[in-house]
Amino acid sequence: MNLVQNMNVQGKVVLVRFDYNVSIKDGVILDDRKIASSLETLNYLIKNNARVVILSHLGKVKSESDKEKNSLEIVCNRLKELLKHEVYFSQDNFSSSVISRVRLMQDGDVLMLQNTRYLDVPSKLESNCDAQVSAYFANLCDIYINDAFASSHRKHASTYGVANMALKMGKEVGIGFNMQHELEALDRLVVNPVHPFVVIMGGAKMDDKMDLMASLLPKCDYLLCGGGIANTCLRALNFSIGDSIHSEDTEVLKKVQEMLLKYKSKIMLPVDVIVGSTYEKSYVQLKKVTDVSADDKIYDIGPKTLERYKNVIARSKTVFLNGTVGYYEDYRFANGTKELLGYLANSNSVVVVGGGDASSSVHNLGFDGKYTYVSNGGGATLDYISKGKLVALEPMMGGEKIETLDL
Ligand code: 3PG
Numbered sequence: 001m002n003l004v005q006n007m008n009v010q011g012k013v014v015l016v017r018f019d020y021n022v023s024i025k026d027g028v029i030l031d032d033r034k035i036a037s038s039l040e041t042l043n044y045l046i047k048n049n050a051r052v053v054i055l056s057h058l059g060k061v062k063s064e065s066d067k068e069k070n071s072l073e074i075v076c077n078r079l080k081e082l083l084k085h086e087v088y089f090s091q092d093n094f095s096s097s098v099i100s101r102v103r104l105m106q107d108g109d110v111l112m113l114q115n116t117r118y119l120d121v122p123s124k125l126e127s128n129c130d131a132q133v134s135a136y137f138a139n140l141c142d143i144y145i146n147d148a149f150a151s152s153h154r155k156h157a158s159t160y161g162v163a164n165m166a167l168k169m170g171k172e173v174g175i176g177f178n179m180q181h182e183l184e185a186l187d188r189l190v191v192n193p194v195h196p197f198v199v200i201m202g203g204a205k206m207d208d209k210m211d212l213m214a215s216l217l218p219k220c221d222y223l224l225c226g227g228g229i230a231n232t233c234l235r236a237l238n239f240s241i242g243d244s245i246h247s248e249d250t251e252v253l254k255k256v257q258e259m260l261l262k263y264k265s266k267i268m269l270p271v272d273v274i275v276g277s278t279y280e281k282s283y284v285q286l287k288k289v290t291d292v293s294a295d296d297k298i299y300d301i302g303p304k305t306l307e308r309y310k311n312v313i314a315r316s317k318t319v320f321l322n323g324t325v326g327y328y329e330d331y332r333f334a335n336g337t338k339e340l341l342g343y344l345a346n347s348n349s350v351v352v353v354g355g356g357d358a359s360s361s362v363h364n365l366g367f368d369g370k371y372t373y374v375s376n377g378g379g380a381t382l383d384y385i386s387k388g389k390l391v392a393l394e395p396m397m398g399g400e401k402i403e404t405l406d407l
Helices: 041-048 073-083 095-104 116-118 131-140 157-168 177-192 207-216 227-238 250-263 303-314 335-344 358-363 379-387 391-397
Strands: 013-017 051-055 088-089 110-113 145-146 172-175 197-201 222-225 272-277 283-289 296-301 318-323 350-354
Touching: 013 041, 013 116, 013 131, 013 157, 013 391, 041 051, 041 177, 073 110, 095 131, 110 358, 116 157, 116 177, 131 157, 145 157, 145 391, 157 172, 157 335, 157 379, 172 391, 177 318, 177 379, 197 207, 197 303, 197 391, 207 250, 207 318, 222 272, 227 250, 227 296, 272 303, 283 296, 296 303, 303 335, 318 335, 318 379, 335 358, 350 358, 350 379
Parallel strands: 013 051, 013 145, 051 110, 088 110, 145 172, 197 222, 197 318, 318 350
Antiparallel strands: 272 283, 272 296
16 A cells, blocks of 8 residues: 555645544534544645645535535634644635636645545435546546545545546545554554554443443453443343333344454453432432342442453553543543543553544543543444455455555
8 A cells, every 4th residue: 555655746636535524513623532633644745845635524514404514614714723824725626617727726736625525415426436526636646645544444435436436547546644643653553553442332332332341342351331231231131220221122132242252351340339219310329230220220340350461451551542431521530540540640551542432522521632542433433443454445455455654
């Protein structure tokens, strides 16, 4: 796979796909880490006199009315500030005027095109990987670079389609620095992790995490559970979990039972929990996991569980944190998540954080910069770890092992 730093980009139109899918509230970007993660590739391209055209999606665009709130212009303005370089914005992304504008670009110019998902209205051209749109993107450039790790589990026109078409047209394609860092960090978990390897899995939905759990269990030494994942395991073992969030899918529960049986020496579950109640907002209690009653809702792990989990982490060499062990958005149930993040921040292990919720908790609870690597991917991170590949990279893989940089 070609790396951007090995390509001659001087005077070339380089089309780069980033993932600028950031959370925005009341016109304010809540977390700009995805924008910041594109700077290394952009600075490199500008310094080497490329003509840079940026593609990204933002949010889901299902109707005309979704367009305005998902315009990339706000991202463009933030990027200009971070990059300290002019970034032109095109309200359009698929037209002859875009083609003319790209032809007029000078070396070192940066142009961001409007949200690729605008093309999903009315007929899902981006998300269905339309061949005409893919060819149009490929025609715009001399070189296509995918630096959108977090979007690369999507077979879309701006990810898979354009790479495929560019290759067919005999153009160069490759990956940017952020993609290289992501693959390198996650390979520490996927390919021969250093043991003891501990996985911490939390979050609300078990159904989304079955594949991830199944792929990590043979590789890890311990899997520590919290959140909806732990509740589903407890339910599968016939514990009373009251009204706590868990999977009710009988197929999922059956598979969880099988995993619990097969890997009983690896999977650790809470022994005590902090519960709230279905009817009383101010009710918060510490309970043994065997004492949870019908009206209780499990919202966090308890102190004994925390100590057991810390003891296991203390002996680890590699840790993968995916999801949060409690409902940390409510301060009364934030202790487990905060304590684990704090403990991991001071650990000597390689600590990789992945998945949207875990990455957000790192940022929201003030732990930025404290771990070996925090992945920007949500679904892409889970896909890469469980399947060992990403669909958008397939056209450029040529069947060979990905070569990445050292961190
Ligand atoms: C993400 O935030 O995980 C990526 O940008 C993918 O977004 P999507 O789920 O809307 O495709």
